[in-house]
Amino acid sequence: MMNKFNDQLRVDFAGVNFKNPIILSSGTAGFGQELNDVYNIELLGGLSTKGLTLRQRSGNVGTRIWETPAGIMNSIGLENPGIRKFIEQELDFLEKIDLVNIVNIGGSTLEDYIETVKIVSELKVDMIELNISCPNLKKGGMSFGIKAKTAAKITREIRKITDLPLVVKLSPQARNISEVALACQGAGADGLSLVNTFKAMAIDIEAKKPVFENIYAGLSGPAIKPIALRMVHEVCQAVEIPVMGVGGISSWQDAVEYIMAGASLVQIGTANFINPRAGLEILKGLNNYFEKNKIESINQIRGII
Amino acid sequence: MMNKFNDQLRVDFAGVNFKNPIILSSGTAGFGQELNDVYNIELLGGLSTKGLTLRQRSGNVGTRIWETPAGIMNSIGLENPGIRKFIEQELDFLEKIDLVNIVNIGGSTLEDYIETVKIVSELKVDMIELNISCPNLKKGGMSFGIKAKTAAKITREIRKITDLPLVVKLSPQARNISEVALACQGAGADGLSLVNTFKAMAIDIEAKKPVFENIYAGLSGPAIKPIALRMVHEVCQAVEIPVMGVGGISSWQDAVEYIMAGASLVQIGTANFINPRAGLEILKGLNNYFEKNKIESINQIRGII
Amino acid sequence: MAEIISNVQLSRGIYLMKVRGQFQGKMGQFYMIRAWDKDPVLSRPLSIYSLEENSISFLYQVKGKGTTIFSKLNPKEEIKLVGPYGNGFPLVKGRVALLGGGMGAAPLYLAGQTLKQQKGLEKLDIYLGFQKRAFLKNEFNKIADRLVIDIGGLITERIEVDQYDYILTCGPDAMMQALIRKTEGSKAKVYLSIEKRMACGMGTCLVCTCKSRKGNIKVCKDGPVFRGSDIYDE
Amino acid sequence: MAEIISNVQLSRGIYLMKVRGQFQGKMGQFYMIRAWDKDPVLSRPLSIYSLEENSISFLYQVKGKGTTIFSKLNPKEEIKLVGPYGNGFPLVKGRVALLGGGMGAAPLYLAGQTLKQQKGLEKLDIYLGFQKRAFLKNEFNKIADRLVIDIGGLITERIEVDQYDYILTCGPDAMMQALIRKTEGSKAKVYLSIEKRMACGMGTCLVCTCKSRKGNIKVCKDGPVFRGSDIYDE
């Protein structure tokens, strides 16, 4: 395993070994090939794929992106090739490169999720991230992640059918995110990731219409970091299973904040659009920070707040 | 009533006449005197006072402000002179100036709220804004605004003891903000205002401590606008009583978005720190917009989304 | 980080910016550009206008927040370019026309320069339509066998499509659609460069998805240059 | 909006910025300043360094995001000032000393200029402590009866407090506290200008609250100048 960065950045997360805590987040790095043309993504800890569904989805129509102060709203609507085309076209690359590959799975119905996970469980992948938090679907998606009961139910069903390490991705729209987190833990999740995007709105006052066809869309980027960090802290206080922190991370300092708040790993999303080398640069910063402060393991700073 | 702006900006809100929809939001304009030295605040629709409690409060210790991308976090902790000193020192000015004065009331216990409202109800003020959404108190504050049941309870108790128009200020931390809104409506609120600040976090990675003594603090400013706007839209779909939109408004275009989403009035908070004349400039922009588009009443565009 | 050499206004709201450095790129490709930190979040895509040994140039119009910031940059100030991205125009031969509307001229200059050096090029005519004032007339004149400029009218009405084997075009949607209609039944093959809001510019985010006859395509990675027949009904 | 006349580095990270316009203000007052749109949200408070008929000047040190932006501004570029805010120094007479540490020098120049014109001023001595290099020595020399400069040491050790009726001071907390201790039992009255993060600068937000002997005070509105005995134990 190539690793030009400090060994002390290693993280064991639900039995899976990550070279370091930096993960490219779902939907912002495709299936890895394009960013790998920019820099060697094997240097990173992991990559979460674009959300996959059982069948191919062509995604939402109309405007898909909107800028807000220090943030963006997106309404991709889980456009993806479907799990089978993914296997045909993308899996090869992911199997070959040396970083933890996490397959992000979305869906509209419980049956779809189950079918998809069954297929994924046969593959040589490292981890499943169950996305029950996408705000851009008319049906399903986020609605599974709002209440503890439904979140527990879907987690339990998925747990039954897969032995792959299972991470559930939580929604900031959860009525009580710690309760949802605990419910997922109780239902067998090996880890959690949070947060997905915030349900948000923009209006085109000239056209007198919502900017997005679906009216609402998902807010991400630096703007949300303070809220997402608070949620990660709350959840880390509540659960025992490890947590991946996501939301507005755009510098190594942000990553350290998440780790101090309790996250074992961090995901880099929107920052990839600010700078395609963001993942690598955050990793370098973290590496320096570890060296300068003689930190011997992430556990030395993790959750100290 | 002096009014150099368009008459068609008038808004009737719960029986109270506002010259125009622009209100200075609680905690960002004190009790009006200082901003009135900068420009004539009588031009605006209204002003909501700094949150008042029964007894004087000296507020939170430690850092009180922190900047985030396109936002700020504050942890004032309801520092205020207490309702009696307010009456002695500030009420005179508010009675004299010609704009709707809204007394914002906070508290830690139901008894405190009740005592305070009793006192306020004897005064010559125009409206009460019941703040059940302050995230900076260790006790009370926001905790009343999380669940529909507790929000209904406090609203009902307050309703019993006052004939003043009663607006309840909702928290974005509500488990389900529309449910809380409906509950307040059911319990006798004349109107709603939303949102208060978002519970958020920042960590000082050098000191390895939370930036704020209370660990969490309230996020406001342009960063939160897309989420707050979505919440206002959701609530306006749910309730019949009128709504004041608050959250990140820093331009007249933002104000129009809130009105199109269903708000009858808008409150300007953090923008007052970006530019002390923000209230007036947003009003001017809105006035031009009404003139250019020959809008004859706010109802022509309100809630059209 | 690269340094700006010059950034001059050619016409109202139209700027030509030259940036120092040895950059890669082919005609029709673009760079994702920013001159700010994290707000606005997204970089702005600009086509390569021309490419010299130690510099690269962009022709752009001020539209909103990002391009306004660009327009205020002074020589020696810094700018960030990532790219080149996109497929670019194909290396066509024979009788070729380039047809641009407004800012659509931007990628056509490098296209003209490149094709000029192609063996097998029989002729290269350039048609440029402007709303109010022409710019870069001299530059385009140097590379065109024939340069047709139209101001205020419809540039698509000035071209006889049957004269050409290939037409490479860039400009407003309506212009490109009109061209496609006009080439119906003719042998001229149209390649167009289309615009869509972008986030990543490289094919990872699916922000720039566009419906085509071949299903969803990514404008940034599969394009921005497409066969006209794939995008519009020919 | 006001226009920058000059913005020069005096020493590493220390700048003097002159802005065109007819501004109001008294010694010890400050302006809330920004040279950006909405991010960062807050303006930065800077004390008035000097006030001329058609300009105002600020002396500042680069600390973080805001002051870095200030330091990059060129003449003719624009900046927004709101103010003046705060109470300012009192118009004291008799034997007066000004004592500044580092950037604490900023409000003392206007203080010196102003007091010089006061009838009843018996002497005006100025004590300035710097960490590495002194700046604006000549300027202060012109207005001081005696100018004492200390580099790298403790400026509070260089002053004999009993010589003075009033000491006006500004600088690091530790320096001001040391001065207060030193004046214990002496007749010298100390006025200090203190710093706190601010949001509104005018007394509406309660961000800058500070505990004092008289209860909570707003640094921006009740201050930034206070009697030493109100803030510290004398």
Ligand SMILES: Cc1cc2nc3c(=O)[nH]c(=O)nc-3n(C[C@H](O)[C@H](O)[C@H](O)COP(=O)(O)OP(=O)(O)OC[C@H]3O[C@@H](n4cnc5c(N)ncnc54)[C@H](O)[C@@H]3O)c2cc1C
């Ligand atoms: C491949 C490619 C190459 C290009 N090459 C050039 C070139 O060489 N020269 C050139 O001048 N331009 C070029 N463009 C266009 C250029 O990228 C845009 O004009 C620029 O990004 C505008 O940025 P802005 O910040 O100035 O405007 P913005 O402030 O972002 O927006 C300008 C206008 O677009 C609207 N808008 C904002 N977001 C959206 C959205 N999501 N969907 C629809 N409308 C929106 C705004 O309301 C506003 O009216 C190219 C575009 C692409 C995709």
Ligand SMILES: Cc1cc2nc3c(=O)[nH]c(=O)nc-3n(C[C@H](O)[C@H](O)[C@H](O)COP(=O)(O)OP(=O)(O)OC[C@H]3O[C@@H](n4cnc5c(N)ncnc54)[C@H](O)[C@@H]3O)c2cc1C
């Ligand atoms: C009344 C008054 C007058 C002043 N006059 C002058 C003057 O004349 N000249 C001058 O040079 N300076 C003066 N200052 C100080 C000046 O305002 C600050 O140095 C400036 O605001 C720093 O802004 P920045 O964006 O550069 O730094 P920032 O990036 O905002 O912060 C710089 C440092 O402060 C820390 N910090 C950020 N937020 C907080 C917070 N809430 N609490 C504590 N620390 C925080 C940061 O972590 C960082 O280390 C004055 C201050 C006041 C209150």
Ligand SMILES: Cc1cc2nc3c(=O)[nH]c(=O)nc-3n(C[C@H](O)[C@H](O)[C@H](O)COP(=O)(O)O)c2cc1C
């Ligand atoms: C364009 C875009 C597409 C996304 N697609 C997915 C997705 O398919 N599945 C998913 O779980 N999250 C998706 N997300 C959410 C991100 O993975 C991440 O949780 C969120 O953006 C917050 O992190 P950030 O602020 O760092 O971007 C997407 C985000 C963006 C911006």
Ligand SMILES: Cc1cc2nc3c(=O)[nH]c(=O)nc-3n(C[C@H](O)[C@H](O)[C@H](O)COP(=O)(O)O)c2cc1C
């Ligand atoms: C410094 C500060 C103090 C505030 N104090 C109060 C308060 O006392 N009572 C209250 O109801 N809201 C208070 N708020 C919340 C604002 O009134 C407003 O709801 C919130 O800031 C969102 O609006 P904005 O983004 O326009 O600032 C305060 C906000 C700030 C920034």
Ligand code: FES
């Ligand atoms: S802009 Fe991201 S896929 Fe095209």
Ligand code: FES
């Ligand atoms: S900075 Fe707002 S009260 Fe002082």
